[in-house]
Amino acid sequence: MVLDFLRELEARTRPVHPESRAAMQARWDALPEHVKTPNQLLGRSAVGCEGTHGVFPKCNLTCSPCYHSAEANQVRVDGQHTLREVARQMEYLRQVRGPRAHAQLIGGEVSLLKPDDHAAAIEVMRANGREPMSMTHGDFDYAYLLAVVLAPDGVPRFDRVSFAAHFDSLMRGRRGAVRPRSEAELEPFRQKFAGMFEDLRRDHGVSSYLAHNMTVTPSNLGEVAEVTRSVLAMPYNMLSFQPAAFMGDERRWKEDFDDVSIDDVWERVEEGAGQKLPWQGTQFGDPRCNRYTIGVSASGTFAAVIDPADSADLAARDRLLNHHGGMYFGGQARWVLAARILRAVLRYPLDVFVLAGLGRRMISRTGGVRALWRAWRSKSLGVRTFVVHNFMDSDVVAPAWALMEQGKVSDDPPVREAQERLGACMYTMSHPQTGQLVPACTQHSVLDPAENRELRTLLPLRVKNG
Numbered sequence: 001m002v003l004d005f006l007r008e009l010e011a012r013t014r015p016v017h018p019e020s021r022a023a024m025q026a027r028w029d030a031l032p033e034h035v036k037t038p039n040q041l042l043g044r045s046a047v048g049c050e051g052t053h054g055v056f057p058k059c060n061l062t063c064s065p066c067y068h069s070a071e072a073n074q075v076r077v078d079g080q081h082t083l084r085e086v087a088r089q090m091e092y093l094r095q096v097r098g099p100r101a102h103a104q105l106i107g108g109e110v111s112l113l114k115p116d117d118h119a120a121a122i123e124v125m126r127a128n129g130r131e132p133m134s135m136t137h138g139d140f141d142y143a144y145l146l147a148v149v150l151a152p153d154g155v156p157r158f159d160r161v162s163f164a165a166h167f168d169s170l171m172r173g174r175r176g177a178v179r180p181r182s183e184a185e186l187e188p189f190r191q192k193f194a195g196m197f198e199d200l201r202r203d204h205g206v207s208s209y210l211a212h213n214m215t216v217t218p219s220n221l222g223e224v225a226e227v228t229r230s231v232l233a234m235p236y237n238m239l240s241f242q243p244a245a246f247m248g249d250e251r252r253w254k255e256d257f258d259d260v261s262i263d264d265v266w267e268r269v270e271e272g273a274g275q276k277l278p279w280q281g282t283q284f285g286d287p288r289c290n291r292y293t294i295g296v297s298a299s300g301t302f303a304a305v306i307d308p309a310d311s312a313d314l315a316a317r318d319r320l321l322n323h324h325g326g327m328y329f330g331g332q333a334r335w336v337l338a339a340r341i342l343r344a345v346l347r348y349p350l351d352v353f354v355l356a357g358l359g360r361r362m363i364s365r366t367g368g369v370r371a372l373w374r375a376w377r378s379k380s381l382g383v384r385t386f387v388v389h390n391f392m393d394s395d396v397v398a399p400a401w402a403l404m405e406q407g408k409v410s411d412d413p414p415v416r417e418a419q420e421r422l423g424a425c426m427y428t429m430s431h432p433q434t435g436q437l438v439p440a441c442t443q444h445s446v447l448d449p450a451e452n453r454e455l456r457t458l459l460p461l462r463v464k465n466g
């Protein structure tokens with residue numbers, strides 16, 4: 001028994017969990033060769049993001065575009081169904097992708113769930129090692145947030161929550177901004193949403209991680225810089241932009257979305273940030289799908305953790321990824337985390353200096369220790385992440401996926417490109433009943449319509465009595 005206990009303790013406090021290591025190796029092995037670059041994080045640091053699907057396929061706003069299929073809104077939101085499906089999907093992800101990943105609670109508007117069901121879904125995700133992020137249009141009140149976060153006796157159910165709120169002028173039906181004519185019109189709503197979480201921390205000690213999402217089309221591309229500027233001054237941790245794609249409900253395809261590229265959006269985000277945002281130091285999946293950078297922002301100056309122009313940063317990245325890739329810091333008892341860090345340090349003591357050097361160079365790029373101190377005093381110091389995620393059009397995803405299922409490679413360049421990108425996908429949804437893990441592009445372009453038709457039968461809007 002003592003031996004069993006010690007064996008269990010050794011596995012539990014190993015810096016990189018053995019199942020994480022195996023899942024990452026499998027992900028790395030499956031990646032297409034063109035993305036196995038030194039900056040690649042998939043399969044070396046994480047397995048990528050995950051999302052739920054078919055769990056509450058309904059929304060009370062209308063957006064153009066909308067990635068839900070035309071049938072999505074004809075389904076009832078049903079807490080029991082949501083919890084059953086979230087549990088099945090998360091258990092499967094836990095089984096095949098290891099003990100830790102970030103997962104989006106998505107597949108409709110999350111605030112249409114009853115607060116207790118929403119809270120229970122978060123708990124189910126956490127129980128399966130997932131760090132959940134609730135995806136919302138942000139049009140709900142503080143009372144709803146409190147009812148999700150606090151148990152009926154008023155005690156917080158969570159010490160930290162994570163929400164991503166979508167705000168853009170392509171959305172219709174928001175209370176107080178039914179048909180916004182500009183992004184600027186939504187500024188008070190963005191502010192109010194973030195403010196609720198500041199209140200939550202002040203009133204109940206519950207902290208939060210907030211993302212701001214915006215869909216970009218030709219009609220609001222020119223406002224991306226302004227949105228970036230204004231959201232950077234708000235307490236959002238992540239600014240995420242999605243160039244629109246021809247995907248989902250065809251009735252909502254109003255513009256030529258192809259006119260907006262991932263580079264166009266990134267340039268406008270940089271314009272709003274007032275500086276270059278170097279992203280080439282790290283990459284999740286295919287660069288045609290994702291741009292990503294994380295760093296420290298001090299009084300408006302952003303410094304990426306890895307500066308791709310600094311060879312010392314690149315050497316540090318490679319060394320730390322080789323030694324510690326797959327180590328995670330959340331979702332575990334403090335003593336377990338402390339033991340893992342201690343074991344990592346004992347194994348690679350010189351990495352402490354490598355990490356310190358990385359931090360020192362990053363601080364110097366923000367203007368030095370004094371600038372950091374002033375930023376902290378003026379409450380303008382924080383970690384920021386910038387993301388652009390570039391979904392693909394259904395007309396290339398559908399043939400690309402069909403050929404991938406047959407193990408074939410297309411001769412048609414756009415379809416072949418889609419195959420390359422799907423093979424390197426960093427945003428996965430699970431189908432426990434078939435054993436499939438699919439890219440979100442495949443889910444929305446290929447699988448959602450049939451899934452929603454089935455849900456219409458399973459969860460009709462009108463429930464027959466008797």
Ligand code: SF4
Pocket residue numbers: 285289290389390391392421422424425426427439440441442
């Ligand atoms: S969901 Fe689509 S766009 Fe996003 S990473 Fe996967 S393949 Fe690329």
